[in-house]
Amino acid sequence: MSKRAVIAGAGLTGLSAAFHLKKAGIEPVTFERNKYPGGLCASLAKNGFIFDFAGHYFHFKNSYAKDLAFGLLGGKLNEIKRKAAVRVGEEQIDYPFQNNFAQLKDKSLVSECEQGLKERKPRENYGSFKEWILGEYGKGIAEHFMLPYNEKLWQHDLDAMLYLGTTSYTPSAKTAQKKDGYNASFFYPSEGGAGEAAKALAALAGEIRYGNRICSVNVSTRSVTVEDNIVFEYGRLISTLPLPELIEMIPAAPVAVKKAAASLRYSSVFALNLGIKRTGISDKHWIYFPDKSLPFYRVGFYSNVAKHLAPEGTTSLYAETAYPGGAVIDREALTARIKAGLIKAGILKQDDIILAELPMNIPCAYVVYDLEYKTHTGLIFDYLCSQGIVSTGRYGGWAYSAMEDALLDGKNAAEDVLDA
Ligand SMILES: Cc1cc2nc3c(=O)[nH]c(=O)nc-3n(C[C@H](O)[C@H](O)[C@H](O)COP(=O)(O)OP(=O)(O)OC[C@H]3O[C@@H](n4cnc5c(N)ncnc54)[C@H](O)[C@@H]3O)c2cc1C
Structure with a gap:
């Protein structure tokens, strides 16, 4: 039996790659460290609220991606005029x-x-x-x-x-x-959170091994090692893991490639999700905050995007705060600063009752296009290509891209594998 195509990561990109391979008659296996699909495009429930990883709204420029998303969600995507x-x-x-x-x-x-x-x-x-x-x-x-x-x-x-x-x-x-x-208008599911698309795709993506973190990649034996030392040989590998992490997992990678990967810059985001026992806080979908005396750069209101995301009589929101990529943060202190900032900005009141609190830390959130970006990524992708590894998606492809791109990146990666 020929070795299977392995996909690292069941975010939208990995799921789309698996879905397109399966559609072409190939049975891939996807390894995902989380116990659920979707990566950053997952939605998590707490105390009756549905939270995303901060604002996750669909924008479509490509008709294939739009049709795919609409098809996956059975047409249940509302177009919403941005406020x-x-x-x-x-x-x-x-x-x-x-x-x-x-x-x-x-x-x-x-x-x-x-x-x-x-x-x-x-x-x-x-x-x-x-x-x-x-x-x-x-x-x-x-x-x-x-x-x-x-x-x-x-x-x-x-x-x-x-x-x-x-x-x-x-x-x-x-x-x-x-x-x-x-983004003058955007699309959002009329049932559930942004993660509904990933859930639907996961159901069509073949075998997904959840709770399976890939720890290393051996390019000579063409195998990945998953937690608990389980070794799995691959025919082709599609990786959607952050590029620096993937290179760190390949002991055989040349020093120059390792150095380039270690030089890649990014910012991290700490998103504080809150469910508040009060309505009428704002009529906006989101508000930008350039003011440097406030920790967050954006606050968004899930319950203004879709009422079903929060119980009756409540408001749900997120505050997105960025910090230098990979820095160690004191989550409790940052949470306290964010809440104080929300009070200063007139969004929270001192006596507000918080019904749900769900912080989501995104260690690799925004890829920084620093001045060495092209040299470093060029070196890394040439090496990965020489080893037959397709590294793609927002973090595998090391790009500022969106959910629509993730669907297309996954499709393109599947086509690369099929063409090889
Ligand atoms: C704050 C923020 C807001 C955003 N807002 C929007 C928006 O409004 N609209 C939009 O279109 N896009 C938005 N995006 C972008 C969107 O999140 C991404 O484009 C998309 O989710 C990327 O999908 P992906 O599969 O490439 O990556 P990911 O979602 O990161 O998926 C990678 C997967 O790999 C898994 N993984 C990682 N390491 C391992 C390992 N060692 N072993 C196994 N599995 C592993 C992860 O758990 C994850 O499931 C936003 C991004 C951020 C950070």
């Missing part, structure tokens, strides 16, 4: 900031933004993400929103980041004048 805001000091204006800064009552900020737009010098190419922000938006919008917000999110010097990759999800000054950016 988002930006908090600037004490004021709240509509998102996107660059289209709505005139709503600010502080007219000195408005004229700084207008002046910046007049003086900006857009060009074809920029040396860094910071240059791109200044060139596309001008100084005022940059200083009052784009720079502080992105510094909070990426936890990296924006002048030491490429502008490629981060921009397709950020409306440029030009496009923003015409429309409301890439």
